[in-house]
Amino acid sequence: MSQNERGTAGGASVQLSPERVLAAFDGHAPETTGSLAEELNVASERVCETCRTLCDRDALARRELNCGHGTVTAWYRPADAGGDLEDRAEQALAELSVPGTSEMMRDWRRDAVRAAFEFVVEEGPVVESEFTERVFPTQNAGYDDPERWWEMVAPRLAEVPGISPPAEGEVWTSDVGR
Structure with missing residues (x-):
C-alpha cells in the first residue's frame, strides 16, 4: 500500500485542510482527485471529501469528463472564487x-x-x-x-x-x- 493510500507521510498522519487543497491549485486550471492526492501526499478519498466540502462552499466546482476508460472528476476554482x-x-x-x-x-x-x-x-x-x-x-x-x-x-x-x-x-x- 502506498503512502497516498494510507494517507500518511513517514508514518505520521497528514493534515488535509481546505486551505491546503486550494493552495494546490494553479489559478483556475483544473486538477483531478488523483493529481491532487499525489501532490498533497494524502489518500484520494480524503482529497475527494475535502473537494466536495469546498464545492458546497462554492470555493471549488467540479465537472465529470468522459474519457476512454470511463469518467474523471475535474475540480477547478470558479471564476468568481477569487x-x-x-x-x-x-x-x-x-x-x-x-x-x-x-x-x-x-x-x-x-x-x-x-x-x-x-x-x-x-x-x-x-x-x-x-x-x-x-x-x-x-x-x-x-x-x-x-x-x-x-x-x-x-x-x-x-x-x-x-x-x-x-x-x-x-x-x-x-x-x-x-
Whole structure:
C-alpha cells in the first residue's frame, strides 16, 4: 500500500485542510482527485471529501469528463472564487435559511450566526465551547439551551465562505480578513 493510500507521510498522519487543497491549485486550471492526492501526499478519498466540502462552499466546482476508460472528476476554482471573500461571506449570511415562524425570528437567528461568524473572524481559531460561552449569552436567538442554539448555528456557520469547521477536534478557523 502506498503512502497516498494510507494517507500518511513517514508514518505520521497528514493534515488535509481546505486551505491546503486550494493552495494546490494553479489559478483556475483544473486538477483531478488523483493529481491532487499525489501532490498533497494524502489518500484520494480524503482529497475527494475535502473537494466536495469546498464545492458546497462554492470555493471549488467540479465537472465529470468522459474519457476512454470511463469518467474523471475535474475540480477547478470558479471564476468568481477569487472574488472578495468578505463579500461572499456577507452574501451567504444574508441568504442563510434558518428556522423560525416569523421573519423577525429568522432575522434574529441569522444575526446569531453572523455573531458567531464575527467571533471566529475576530478571535482566530475558536474551540466550539467558546461559541456557547461567549456568543450565546448575547445572541441566543430565542433558545434557552446553548446546545440547541449551537445545533442551529454550527451547520449554518459551516456554510459561510471563509469559515472552516473542525475536520478533527473542535477548532473553527477563518480565512476572512487575512
